[in-house]
Amino acid sequence: MTSRRHVLAQLLCGSAPLAWPAAARALSWLATPAVGEALLVDHDGRARHLADLLQTPRPVAVSFFYTGCATVCPPQTAVLMACCRQWKSRPALRELLMLSISVDPLNDGPSQLRAYGQRFGLPLGEAQGWLLLSGAPREVQRALTAFDVPTRPDAHPSLLWLGDPARGRWTRTSALNPPQLNGDLFEALRQ
Amino acid sequence: MNGIASSLVTAAVALASALMAAVMVLCASPATAWSAEADEALWREGRQLYQGQRSFEAAPRLAGVALPNAIATGTATDTMASTACHQCHGPRGEGQREGGVVVPAIQWQALRQASARQAGYGSATDVLQAITSGIGRNAQPLQPPMPQFALTAREQQALIAYLQVLGTEADPVPGVSPTQVKVATVLPLTGPQAAAGQRIRDTLQAHFAATNARGGIFGRRIELRVVDGGPNAASASRATLALLGEGAQQPFAAVGSLLADPDEALRSALAAQDLALVATLGMPLADSPLPQLTYLLPSVSGQVQLLAAELARQCGAGRPMLVLHPPGAAWAQTLGHLPQDGHTLHAVTNADELAAALRAWPAHDVVATVGGPLLAQVRAAARPQCLGTLAAVSGPAPAAGAGAGAEVVALPMPAWATGAAGADSLWTVLADAAASVFEEALARSGRPLDRRRFQQALHSLHRFEPAPGLALTFTPGRRHGFDVTYLWTENHHAAHAH
Numbered sequence: 001m002t003s004r005r006h007v008l009a010q011l012l013c014g015s016a017p018l019a020w021p022a023a024a025r026a027l028s029w030l031a032t033p034a035v036g037e038a039l040l041v042d043h044d045g046r047a048r049h050l051a052d053l054l055q056t057p058r059p060v061a062v063s064f065f066y067t068g069c070a071t072v073c074p075p076q077t078a079v080l081m082a083c084c085r086q087w088k089s090r091p092a093l094r095e096l097l098m099l100s101i102s103v104d105p106l107n108d109g110p111s112q113l114r115a116y117g118q119r120f121g122l123p124l125g126e127a128q129g130w131l132l133l134s135g136a137p138r139e140v141q142r143a144l145t146a147f148d149v150p151t152r153p154d155a156h157p158s159l160l161w162l163g164d165p166a167r168g169r170w171t172r173t174s175a176l177n178p179p180q181l182n183g184d185l186f187e188a189l190r191q
Numbered sequence: 192m193n194g195i196a197s198s199l200v201t202a203a204v205a206l207a208s209a210l211m212a213a214v215m216v217l218c219a220s221p222a223t224a225w226s227a228e229a230d231e232a233l234w235r236e237g238r239q240l241y242q243g244q245r246s247f248e249a250a251p252r253l254a255g256v257a258l259p260n261a262i263a264t265g266t267a268t269d270t271m272a273s274t275a276c277h278q279c280h281g282p283r284g285e286g287q288r289e290g291g292v293v294v295p296a297i298q299w300q301a302l303r304q305a306s307a308r309q310a311g312y313g314s315a316t317d318v319l320q321a322i323t324s325g326i327g328r329n330a331q332p333l334q335p336p337m338p339q340f341a342l343t344a345r346e347q348q349a350l351i352a353y354l355q356v357l358g359t360e361a362d363p364v365p366g367v368s369p370t371q372v373k374v375a376t377v378l379p380l381t382g383p384q385a386a387a388g389q390r391i392r393d394t395l396q397a398h399f400a401a402t403n404a405r406g407g408i409f410g411r412r413i414e415l416r417v418v419d420g421g422p423n424a425a426s427a428s429r430a431t432l433a434l435l436g437e438g439a440q441q442p443f444a445a446v447g448s449l450l451a452d453p454d455e456a457l458r459s460a461l462a463a464q465d466l467a468l469v470a471t472l473g474m475p476l477a478d479s480p481l482p483q484l485t486y487l488l489p490s491v492s493g494q495v496q497l498l499a500a501e502l503a504r505q506c507g508a509g510r511p512m513l514v515l516h517p518p519g520a521a522w523a524q525t526l527g528h529l530p531q532d533g534h535t536l537h538a539v540t541n542a543d544e545l546a547a548a549l550r551a552w553p554a555h556d557v558v559a560t561v562g563g564p565l566l567a568q569v570r571a572a573a574r575p576q577c578l579g580t581l582a583a584v585s586g587p588a589p590a591a592g593a594g595a596g597a598e599v600v601a602l603p604m605p606a607w608a609t610g611a612a613g614a615d616s617l618w619t620v621l622a623d624a625a626a627s628v629f630e631e632a633l634a635r636s637g638r639p640l641d642r643r644r645f646q647q648a649l650h651s652l653h654r655f656e657p658a659p660g661l662a663l664t665f666t667p668g669r670r671h672g673f674d675v676t677y678l679w680t681e682n683h684h685a686a687h688a689h
Contacts, residue, residue, distance in 0.1 A: 068667030107668030
């Protein structure tokens, strides 16, 4: 089994350039982000308390995107899809719940989120393991702030939070890292 | 063999392989020749690769993951999901900043130019190495999300040839020259809507003629070509599709066309070719699926959604709602995503079905997207609940007291535009607004004009008023200009926008 330190060393020194080097410096796990009462809306228009979504025994990954993004988001989404496929073979990650939060709530409503999901063929739904979330700007800002993400769409990083909410253990990394590498990190978090 | 010796042998083999590969590329690929005169057929092929109109033989890879390849499966939106070069580097290779990533300019001059921090690319081979291996200038790795491409020899030649003309006058934007911008409009000049088509045509021609008489926009005249879209939606889609088939002779954009929902063939072609259909005058059932397809009027689906929210606001939140609509899968699918819980969708075709529905859900407020006698039957049902209707489907608001309950009528544009104007002059108002939207976006694009700049400029129109009180807003996610407004029959003075 890959050790956590080994995974972190890989993240720090590996061939994949890190868009978010803070991930590699995290030598202790982070606590669950304080999302408070943030009330988001999913791709089906259903209201979702973010805190409720994080009250789960499932491993949770949180990423950030917006539907009008043409540069980082398409490849990032493709890499995250590969993560979802590959991580299903790991017992600790089989029940993965991916939450992708829009950083552009003014333009991203449920219909835009659904269209984005269809465009990329995402397996949307809680059972399928992927929710696209947006909401009122103030609520989305509350969520983004908890995850340390700038609220300007053109400044959002390729940040990926990985969490074991039941144990209150989280870390963050680059969503553009190889799925194998982030999978090892996620597995170490779940140990 | 001991470990050190083994490592040395491995390293030597790797070095020899790398050298061989480099020599093979230098010898085998004419793309590496430093040529100012690129073969046009070759660079046009490179442009198709650059713009996602042609798939790479092998999918590009990022972090070991194969990325969506352009038009690989032929669905309508593949190029938007793809990782074609122009998505990041821009249609003219100008680069951009988005998502915390600075995407460099890759016009040939920019690639060759040295800066204080880094050398320029010395040769086509160096550029190809960056594309294929991800190692750029000064032997530095390129930043994600730049993928690595396993290019065939032909793809290498084509891409290098295109990079040498990208962003130059040899690679003009379709429909744009220093002195004119060519646009088209697809209108029903024959068939039952011919009178509307002719009125729209006359209005657009007069509007652009006036602009040209003032010197055009940035010195460019607007040349309008009118295309007969025929008698129905299918023929209008076909006529628009034919425009897309004109290749380099395409207009820069289509303006004020009378087109409702594009058919599947047109959607696919639009997704692949990026031609903007600006301020289209039809009313689609569903919101536009493509950013370059914009309408003046909100979709039927969007109007129903807002109308339901307005009913809840006027009559009380949390009340159950019955949405009556004409039969057909398109309606059910279009209205199937109403966000509020407690909504019931029900198709009605005749008076008996309608009566049964009203009996089955007696306590529900009603949104009726039906017209004629069926609507009269709903109004006459003497229900105490609230009724919501769409002016576009059901006609104008009834006189106060026509129904027992309150009725909210949703209008797809500001109320005054529909009030004084008859049907004929309404087309004039709409066509004039479409021409104004196009010109405003053109003016905001600036003198260097390409389709992405134009799209971004269009998305900057916020409460733009082509005429006083006639406000339009477009954003990347909002692909219609007008807000929905409401008339409440129990209070004729309370018209307001959402």
